[in-house]
Amino acid sequence: MLRGFEHVGMTSGNLDRTIAFYCDLLGLRLALRKPAAKGELAFLDAGGGMLEIFAPASAIDRSRDVPPAEAGMRHLTFAFDDVDAMIGKLEAAGVEVVERPRDAYNTEMMRRVAFVRDPDGIIVELIERAEGR
Incomplete structure (x- = not known):
């Protein structure tokens, strides 16, 4: 189970x-x-x-992005109450923003999304969950 x-x-x-x-x-x-x-x-x-x-x-190499035609983990995702506020906090700390906050495509699951990179280059997605999730 x-x-x-x-x-x-x-x-x-x-x-x-x-x-x-x-x-x-x-x-x-x-x-x-x-x-x-x-x-x-x-x-x-x-x-x-x-x-x-x-x-x-x-020493290790920086993470590389997984191409769409290759198996692998593409990003980590964390849910927040306010993606725009989190991006403001991360930008102020010098974090690389890959994609600024926008409305989500998969609106059944999330309302807003944004993407940043962690210190090793791994893509991290920030989301606001859809109503009822």
Whole structure:
């Protein structure tokens, strides 16, 4: 029996910077941080699931976008009460905005959307949920 969504695993080039982005700016909560084999590990709680972040001790390349014709994770999505306000906060912090807030295409699921990049180049979608969700 399925109990719920647990976590997504990610790799970071700088754990401090990644925690600052997801916790200080987006509002996730640091649940665990500890040394791991060949690096460091953190779990960030998003309320309905977590991000597992592994930061290797050696340097890594920046994330690349997954082309539409290639399997892979294209973005992470977090829901907020006010996407426009969040984009203002992220812009003030120097976060790269990929797409400014706009009305959503999938209006059955969301009202407004915007896209930014995290410190490692991973695309993060910010949404306002549709009425009744």
